[in-house]
Amino acid sequence: MLAKMTWPEVExxxxxxxxxxxxxxxxxxxxxxxxxxNDHFAxxxxxxxxxxxxxxxxxxxxxxxxxxxxxxxxxxxxxxxTLRESTLADVIVDxxxxxxxxxFKKIVLINGHxxxxxxxxxxxxxxxxxxxxxxxxIDWWVVASDxxxxxxxxxxxxxxxxxxxxxxxxxxxxxxxKLVDEPGKSPVPGFVEPDLFAPPPKVSMMYTMKDITDSGxxxxxxxxxxxxxxxxxxxxxxxxxxFIMELAKS
Numbered sequence: 001m002l003a004k005m006t007w008p009e010v011e012x013x014x015x016x017x018x019x020x021x022x023x024x025x026x027x028x029x030x031x032x033x034x035x036x037x038n039d040h041f042a043x044x045x046x047x048x049x050x051x052x053x054x055x056x057x058x059x060x061x062x063x064x065x066x067x068x069x070x071x072x073x074x075x076x077x078x079x080x081x082t083l084r085e086s087t088l089a090d091v092i093v094d095x096x097x098x099x100x101x102x103x104f105k106k107i108v109l110i111n112g113h114x115x116x117x118x119x120x121x122x123x124x125x126x127x128x129x130x131x132x133x134x135x136x137x138i139d140w141w142v143v144a145s146d147x148x149x150x151x152x153x154x155x156x157x158x159x160x161x162x163x164x165x166x167x168x169x170x171x172x173x174x175x176x177x178k179l180v181d182e183p184g185k186s187p188v189p190g191f192v193e194p195d196l197f198a199p200p201p202k203v204s205m206m207y208t209m210k211d212i213t214d215s216g217x218x219x220x221x222x223x224x225x226x227x228x229x230x231x232x233x234x235x236x237x238x239x240x241x242x243f244i245m246e247l248a249k250s
Contacts, residue, residue, distance in 0.1 A: 001048070002063045010061070010102065018105040019060040019248060022095060023047040024120065026069030026113035029077035029209070031159035031217035033178040034167055036079045038159075040067045043112030045170040046140050046237065050110070053241045058248045060108075063099070066091060069113045076210035085119045092123035093130065100131035106247055109137040110240070114196075138243070141196070144236035148197075151228045153220045155183055155195035158209070160219020162232065169229030184218035187211065194218045 002010065002020075025040025035041070044065045051062050071082040083091070096107050111120060120137050127135045141148060141162070152162035168174050184194040191203040194212050209216060 002061050005061075013059060013061055014103045017059045017061070017248070018103060019058060019108065019244060020099050020104040020106070021047045021051060021060055021062045021108045021110060021244075022092075022099075023062070023065035024069065024092070024109050024111045024113070024116055025065055025067060026071050026082075026115065027067055028069070028071040028074040028080040028082070028113070028115075029216045030163070031178075031215050031221065032180060033175045033221060034159050034164065035173055036081075037067070038163070038167055038172060039069065039112035040065045041112075041172055042140070042167065042170055043110050046112070046233070046240070047110045049233075049237055050240050050244065053237060054244060058244060060244065061104070063095065066095070069116045070119050071113070071115055073115065073206075073208045074216075076208055077216050085122075088116060088119040089123040089126070092120060093126050096123070096127050096133065096135050097131055100133040105133045106250075107133055107135045108240075108244060108247070109135070111137055111139045114139070114141075134247075136243075136247075138240055140236045140240070141232075143239045143243075144232050145197070147232050147235040151231050153223045154197060155193070155219050156197055157184060157194045157218035158213075159217040159221055161221060161223045161228070162219070164221045164224035165226065165229035166233050167229065168224060168226040169233050174224075179221040179224065180215045180217050181220045181222050182213050182215045182217045183220070184212045 023043035025043040030038045074080040
């Protein structure tokens, strides 16, 4: 991991690989059973495990995580810390610019928080014009969406069966006696549903987590198992590894 390397070690590593992985997360509530660090914990674990799987073929560098994300919709629950969307975008731009200056030509963000999407998208646009490096973003749950639909109980949204199962597998602190089920309240049933896989017709609107959940959970966390988490995580990991292997060839 970059934080544990000296600058001469980084210089030597760049002779072997010009790929860096940047975990991007958040610090926000995840109901009564999961810690506030869950999103950056998951992103960091995924990044480390991807690097380990790649090691024999591609010696990527993993940077320290971006531990704070865009989470104003979670501020109704104590402990949440949010950046402004523009601040998060600027942080991503600055980190990737620093990596590019040092010679990293391919940078992969592994995102652990859906609320970061717009900031990441804005950063990618800015970086395209600013640096001589390719920057990609992977939302770990998106690359495993088919497996999630296969094994997880809906709704899949926040601190739910899916997220809790993956956290269990990754080694997160999960207080299983405090797991709760709360499917969430829909602001406009049938159109605005708190479910990543809600079918059409879909309509977007702004709401806070307090508007749709009392516990901070949207989903059925009590149905989570480590085995489900393993199935989902392994699909996400293997597909990410496959992508970076292809990237290394380009």
